[in-house]
Amino acid sequence: MNSDQEKGNHNITIIGGILLVAPHHVGKHFGFVNVSELRISDNTIKGAAGDFMAVLKNCNNVSITRLQWSGSSRHGEDGLHLYGGSNYNISDCHIRSGDDALALTVEAPDNTVLENVNVTNCSLSSTMASAIKIHAKSKARDAAVRSIHITNVSIVQPALNTGHDAIRMLDESSDDNKVHSITLSSISIDNSGGPGTGVRASGIDQLRLDNISIRNIQGQSVWVSGKSRDHKDLILENILMTDQKSGSGPGITVSEAERFTISTCVIDNPAAHGILVRNSNYGIIRGNTISGSPQSAIRIEHSSDLTLTANVLPMNESTVTEVADSSGNSYDSGVAGSSARRPARIEPAEGG
Numbered sequence: 001m002n003s004d005q006e007k008g009n010h011n012i013t014i015i016g017g018i019l020l021v022a023p024h025h026v027g028k029h030f031g032f033v034n035v036s037e038l039r040i041s042d043n044t045i046k047g048a049a050g051d052f053m054a055v056l057k058n059c060n061n062v063s064i065t066r067l068q069w070s071g072s073s074r075h076g077e078d079g080l081h082l083y084g085g086s087n088y089n090i091s092d093c094h095i096r097s098g099d100d101a102l103a104l105t106v107e108a109p110d111n112t113v114l115e116n117v118n119v120t121n122c123s124l125s126s127t128m129a130s131a132i133k134i135h136a137k138s139k140a141r142d143a144a145v146r147s148i149h150i151t152n153v154s155i156v157q158p159a160l161n162t163g164h165d166a167i168r169m170l171d172e173s174s175d176d177n178k179v180h181s182i183t184l185s186s187i188s189i190d191n192s193g194g195p196g197t198g199v200r201a202s203g204i205d206q207l208r209l210d211n212i213s214i215r216n217i218q219g220q221s222v223w224v225s226g227k228s229r230d231h232k233d234l235i236l237e238n239i240l241m242t243d244q245k246s247g248s249g250p251g252i253t254v255s256e257a258e259r260f261t262i263s264t265c266v267i268d269n270p271a272a273h274g275i276l277v278r279n280s281n282y283g284i285i286r287g288n289t290i291s292g293s294p295q296s297a298i299r300i301e302h303s304s305d306l307t308l309t310a311n312v313l314p315m316n317e318s319t320v321t322e323v324a325d326s327s328g329n330s331y332d333s334g335v336a337g338s339s340a341r342r343p344a345r346i347e348p349a350e351g352g
Helices: none
Strands: 009-015 018-020 030-033 035-041 044-046 054-065 068-070 080-091 094-097 102-106 114-126 132-136 145-156 167-171 179-190 199-202 205-215 222-225 231-242 252-255 257-263 266-268 275-278 281-286 289-291 298-301 304-309 320-323 345-347
Touching (some): 222 231
Parallel strands (some): 009 035, 068 094, 094 114, 199 222
């Protein structure tokens, strides 16, 4: 840990080293606060000590590369946890933890804005929680989480002791728009270890999911909600969902969104609806392929001003279903097997 955690330190480098945690050890392995120009690389940790493996709080200009960290299976034992700060570059790391493997949060009044975080070429897993967690709590006051870019990440959730989400993003602040400008791309998720959602987002603005592969889900593959307010600028593209377990929810659910796009997704044999849109407006659902849905391939509830175009859907009576108070939605024509071949079936508002 750095020597002056109140005023901060500058220019710290840690290269190499192997840490084997003995049973009597308690506490964090790394704890850096208010450090600028911090570099950690080529480090191995085996075991956690009843706390986070590492916490970096309000640090700036940080490089973290080639870590091999393997923790235990307990709650409270996060892998790498960032509280506030800016300009983090994390690459080529392999982290297995009990609690969240990679946590990007603001949680306390003294947290600064967490921004400009780039994560690439990593593998992450958790036995009790999420592989990736992005979170703003109400106690953070003016702090926010923004400009997060995570790409080329493999997530395998092992035998979970509790159901959780592979990727969880939450804005629990009292003000709007505290978590925004989040991009996740080229992510592979295998959630075969236990129940949970592939990607869950609540109250996130300017969220982009691109090239996400999700398999072996025992919950919904993607679930995004505006948290009693409207999402703004939500983009879901190139999501591949396979092997969803029976009894799970829809493949993709979008709720309380204002301006959204669901495009070129492939949803194979969902457990319920392929795509469910609820209480949302001004959306585009384009070029998606849904097969083997036991319910509606696309279900629209209480949503208006949507455009459905070039979707390849199964040919059955429930290809597209609208709840009665949905209006102003349009469907294209001339696409074989698409929603154009069967007009939307109108159901009463309480329809299931």
